[in-house]
Structures are given as structure tokens and as C-alpha cells.
Amino acid sequence: xxxLLPDAGLLFWMLIVFGIVFFILAKYxxxxxxxxxxxxxxxxxxxxxxxxxxxxxxxxxxxxxxxxLKTAHEEQARIMRxxxxxxxxxxxxxxxxxxxxxxxxxxxxxxxIRMEKEDAMRDIRRQVALVSVEIAQKLLRKELSxxxxxxxxxxxxxxxxxxxxxDK
Amino acid sequence: xxGSNLFLAALLLHVAMFLPxxxxxxxxxxxxxxxxxxxxxxxxxxxxxxxxxxxWGDKHISxxxxxxxxxxxxxxxxxxxxxxxxxxxxMGFRISHNGDNEGKIVEMGADGKEKRPIIxxxxxxxxxxxxxNAIILVVIVLLIARRYKRKGHTLxxxxxxxxxFEMLVVMVVDDIAKPNIGAxxxxxxxxxxxxxxxxxxxxxxxxxxxxxxxxxxxGNIAVTMAxxxxxxxxxxxxxxxxxxxEIFWPDVPMWLKVxxxxxxxxEIFGMFVKPFALMIxxxxxxxxxxxxxxxxxxxxxxxxxxxxxxGSAMTVLSVLFTVFINFxxxxxxxxxxxxxTMLSAVFIGLSxxxxxxxxx
Numbered sequence: 106x107x108x109l110l111p112d113a114g115l116l117f118w119m120l121i122v123f124g125i126v127f128f129i130l131a132k133y134x135x136x137x138x139x140x141x142x143x144x145x146x147x148x149x150x151x152x153x154x155x156x157x158x159x160x161x162x163x164x165x166x167x168x169x170x171x172x173x174l175k176t177a178h179e180e181q182a183r184i185m186r187x188x189x190x191x192x193x194x195x196x197x198x199x200x201x202x203x204x205x206x207x208x209x210x211x212x213x214x215x216x217x218i219r220m221e222k223e224d225a226m227r228d229i230r231r232q233v234a235l236v237s238v239e240i241a242q243k244l245l246r247k248e249l250s251x252x253x254x255x256x257x258x259x260x261x262x263x264x265x266x267x268x269x270x271x272d273k
Numbered sequence: 274x275x276g277s278n279l280f281l282a283a284l285l286l287h288v289a290m291f292l293p294x295x296x297x298x299x300x301x302x303x304x305x306x307x308x309x310x311x312x313x314x315x316x317x318x319x320x321x322x323x324x325x326x327x328x329w330g331d332k333h334i335s336x337x338x339x340x341x342x343x344x345x346x347x348x349x350x351x352x353x354x355x356x357x358x359x360x361x362x363x364m365g366f367r368i369s370h371n372g373d374n375e376g377k378i379v380e381m382g383a384d385g386k387e388k389r390p391i392i393x394x395x396x397x398x399x400x401x402x403x404x405x406n407a408i409i410l411v412v413i414v415l416l417i418a419r420r421y422k423r424k425g426h427t428l429x430x431x432x433x434x435x436x437x438f439e440m441l442v443v444m445v446v447d448d449i450a451k452p453n454i455g456a457x458x459x460x461x462x463x464x465x466x467x468x469x470x471x472x473x474x475x476x477x478x479x480x481x482x483x484x485x486x487x488x489x490x491x492g493n494i495a496v497t498m499a500x501x502x503x504x505x506x507x508x509x510x511x512x513x514x515x516x517x518x519e520i521f522w523p524d525v526p527m528w529l530k531v532x533x534x535x536x537x538x539x540e541i542f543g544m545f546v547k548p549f550a551l552m553i554x555x556x557x558x559x560x561x562x563x564x565x566x567x568x569x570x571x572x573x574x575x576x577x578x579x580x581x582x583x584g585s586a587m588t589v590l591s592v593l594f595t596v597f598i599n600f601x602x603x604x605x606x607x608x609x610x611x612x613x614t615m616l617s618a619v620f621i622g623l624s625x626x627x628x629x630x631x632x633x
Contacts, residue, residue, distance in 0.1 A: 108319050108560070111495035114341075114393045115320060118400040119499035126407045126471065127503070131463030134414035138442055139462065141421040145430065 308574040314567045318489045318560055319376055321398045322354040322368065326484050333358075336484075338401055342366065343392035344380055354395070366390070402488035403496065406475045409485075413438070414470070445469050445614060453618035454625065457511075461621050464507050468500060469614040476559060476606030480599060491609070492559035494552065501552035504617040509544065512624035519626065520544065547620045551613055558609050562602040569595040 316325075324336040337355040344350070347364060356363040357378075360370075369379040369387055378395070379387040396404075417435050431439055445466050450458040475490040490496055520540040522530065529536045572591045577584030 108315075109494060111498045112320060112393075112397075112493075113495075114395055115397060115399055115493065115495035116499055117394050118396070119403055119496050120502065122400075122403050122407045123467075123471065123499055123503060126411055127464060127467045129411055130414050130467050130470075134411070134418045135442070135463050135466045137418040137421055138414075138439065139446060141425075142439060142443060 308571060308578055310568065310571040310575060313571055314564055316376075317567055318492060318563050320493060321376065322357065322378065322395060324398045324401060324484070324488075336401075338396045338398065340366075340378065340395040341393075342378065342390040342395065344390035346380065398488055399490055399493050399496065402478070402490045403475075405485055406471065406478055406490060409478075410470055410474050413474075441469070441473075442466060449611075449615050449618045453615070453622040455622055455627075457625050460511065461507060461618070464503065465614050465618055468503065468617060469610050472500070472555065472613055473606060473610035476610060477603070479559060479563065480602050480606065489560065489563050491555055492561075492563050494556045497552040497556040500555070500613070501548035504551055504620065505545075505548040507617065508547070508620050508624045511621075513626070515626045516624045547616075551616055555609055555613050558605055562598070562605055565598050566595055566602065569598060 322340060323338055326334045326336065328334070337353045339351060340354050341351045342349070344366075350364060352363065357368050361367070365380050366378050367380075369375055369377055372387065374387055374389055377389060378393060379389055382388040417438055420431070420435060430436065446458075446462055449469075450462050450465055454461055472491055475496075478486040479488060479490055479492065481487055521537050523536050523540060525536050569591050573584065573588045576587040
């Protein structure tokens, strides 16, 4: 079984060759590959991390913009509400004012009408007095042309006056 | 699976050894063209001074390799192995055909017996294959490293061959080195990677049947021994104080250490057993794989020599089996590289014990 005995020459060569291969690969081969793999691993980890951060940032931005939108909506609603209430108030005020003015004018008109009426009444009364005095004058002049009639009229007046007093 | 592989190999070897003898007997021992399966297999799995590629008719096509020897008689000599082509002798050296040194270069000693030169560092077939594998491995790794350097880490992950290579690198680092060695794993990663890829590449190259492949590199015990020595160095050169304390003064009852250092003896024995197990495991697995494949291929020629009809039927079966075994061997190629690296990492991890006694 000679192949169970290691051959010295072959062992010698194998040690030398393997040693050289080991030296070359350990210096120029494997460290490069391993470091690159490591670096790529780190790079991938970093990229994943930054992607996650970017996603988070994006989500944050989304949330913020949504919040912004929401407040804007609220603001809009508030402004609308205010505008509506202001309109209502203005309309109400205007109506009240118009009402007041109308009432004032009405009052004024009434006052004027009343004054005019009083004036007219006063006028009429005066006219009536004058007319009645004139009528009375004319009547008196006509009636007093006869003495009997004068007496009877005087009596009539006196009676009337008396009755008036008695009634009282 | 390892055991069953070996068992299968042994079984087939026996079958293969007996079959030709039967056919020899049947053919009145005169037919020299009968297939000697044992010889074929042994010639393949053993080392040689030339790389025999194929035989075309009577012409041997092979790559001659340099022979480098040192002997008392001639001093340092170097020549091409072509000189031994037809069993000739050169400068008093020849290739032995029998005895302990069969297939090795020998010279005649003063006592008239064959003896090996003092130093034989010839570039044999296996040495040449080791060199080829080493060059291929270095080129592959340096090209990939250059690609990484050029492209940087910000580009997308590599695909195809580079991606597969990176996957294996990451596997060795993350699944073998990190969990087994612990905090100090970075120091050992280059060695583990080199060992893993060297073994894996050599295993795969061994499965390719023609020239740059097909050599039995990791199925040669000298090769696995060199690898085991490297692991032994990796384990013991950087072992921490706790490791050496556990070897020479372990936490056992006093009578196990003094006066007879029983436990230290066992521990020191263990130091050598660990890499020895690595050496034998890899060697036996790959040798068995090569043997099984060759045995299945040889069945074709053996049965053809007996009977053409049986031979034809067996050819189909044998090819099917060879394909199956080859697939299995691809798996074994990976598993053995993985196991060697994994166990190296485990043993290295054992040489870096933490102060667990104080923790309790």
C-alpha cells in the first residue's frame, strides 16, 4: 500500500506551493473580496436605513400637510361662518335701521299731519267763528228788525242759558 | 457516505482484482491484452514522473516532467522524465517496477539493491497538477478581487460565477469561521478560505477526465498531509495560554497529572490526532471516489474481454453508474472541502478557549 506513505518530494512541493498560494491570496485576494462584501453589506444597511428614514420623513410630511389642510379647512369654515353671521348681522342692522327710520318718518309725518290738522282745525274754527259771527250779525240784523222777535229771541237765549245752568 | 464509498471501493477493487484473473485462467494465461484493472486504477491514483494523457494505438501521449534528484553518487541532477520512456536507465537511475519503491526513481546501491536517491523533489504529475490548480485558483481569485476593486461596493451584487464565488466566500466566513472560532476569527479567515478553495478546486479538477484535470491531487496522502500540517500550524501557532494550560495542566484530579502525566500525554496525542484525522478523511474520500469511477469504467473492458454480449449489457449499466458516481463525487468534492475547512475551524476554535473555568 505504497500510496498510504506520503512522498517527501511531493510534500515539499505541496507545502511550498500551498504556502505561496496562501500568501498571495491572503494578501491580495480574499481581504479585498471580504472587505468589499462587508462594505457592500454596510452600504445596503445604510441604504435601507436612509430609505426607512426617507419614508418616515415622507409620512411626517404627509401628516403635516394633512394637518395643514385640516386647519385650512377649519379656517375656511370659520371664515365662512363669520361671514355668514356678519351678513346676517348687517342685514338685520340695516333692517332695524330702516325700520327705525321708517318709524321716525312715520312719526314725523304723523306729527306734521297732526300739526296740519290742528292748524286746519284752528283755521276752520276761526273761520267758523267768523262765519258764525257774520251769520249771527246777519241774523241779528234781520231778526232785530222786528221788536217782538227781539224779545222772543232774548227770552229763548235766556232760557237756553238757564237750562244749561240747570242741567249742570 | 464516506464509509459506504470506501466499502464500495473495496468491494469493486476485489471484484476487479478477481475478474481478470478468472479471464486469464479461461484464456490459458497467454492473452496479454486482458485488462489489469488493479494496474489501471493504481497507475491513475498513484503519482508518476510523467503526465500520461492517453495511449493512441501503440503511441503513448504524455507530458514529460522535470526530474530533480540529489544522490550521493551524482549530487544534484535534473533532467526530463522523457529519458525513462521505454524503461531505459539514465545516469544510473531508473523507475522501479516492483518492490517497495514501485513506480519511483531508484538507483543501484553499493549492496546491489535498489535504493531511492536521498532527495527526490521531481515535479511529478501530482506536483504539476498542484501547480496548475494553484495557478488557476490564484488567477480566479485575483481576477475576482480586481473586479471588486474596480467596481467598488456601491454597484449591484455580482451575478454568475463571481456571485457563486462570493456566496462560497461568505459561507466560509459566516457559517464556518465565525461560529466555530469566535472573536478571533478574522485572523484565520484567509487560511480557511485558501484551504477551502484549494481543496474544492482540486477535487473538481480531479473529476475532469482529461488533461488539465483528472489527476488525483487531494486523493494523495502527501497533499492532504501538507494541508493537515498547515491546519496543525494554524491551530498551535496562535493557541492562547488557556489552550496550552489545558494541554499541560488540565483541570483533572491530581493523580492523573502527577507523577505520571497521563492527561498531558493524551492531550499532546490529541494535538496530532486532530490534523491526522483531517489528512486521512480527505485522502480516503477522494481516493475512493477516483477508484470507484475507474472501477466502473473498467467493468466495461473487463466484461468485454469475457463476453461481448455481457460486455454490451454491462457497458450501459456501467456508464449509468459512472454518471451517478460522478454526480455523487461533485457533491463529495464540495462536502469534503467543507468538512476539512469546518473541522479546521473547529480545531482552531478549540485552541482559543475562553476562561470558562473562571466564568463558573
